[in-house]
Amino acid sequence: MKVSVDADVCYGSGECAFRAPGVFGFEDGYGFVLPGREDFGVSGDSGESGNDDELIRDIAERCPSQAIRIDGRRVTD
Numbered sequence: 055m056k057v058s059v060d061a062d063v064c065y066g067s068g069e070c071a072f073r074a075p076g077v078f079g080f081e082d083g084y085g086f087v088l089p090g091r092e093d094f095g096v097s098g099d100s101g102e103s104g105n106d107d108e109l110i111r112d113i114a115e116r117c118p119s120q121a122i123r124i125d126g127r128r129v130t131d
Contacts, residue, residue: 059085064121
């Protein structure tokens with residue numbers, strides 16, 4: 055799954071960076087995906103990425119500005 059933050063929509067709550075600092079950063083008042091973390095999880099992976107995928111989806115769902123995108127779409131769409 056590919057995760058991104060729509061900078062035009064983000065209003066900088068910082069919730070993403072607080073809950074998943076290994077995936078999201080917070081700078082100049084806005085959240086962003088850390089370099090190299092855009093492609094998150096692998097379909098069919100038997101490792102722990104499933105739990106990580108669930109965490110990222112949960113963070114996207116709870117984003118106050120709905121700025122986090124997974125595979126180019128808002129999770130709530």
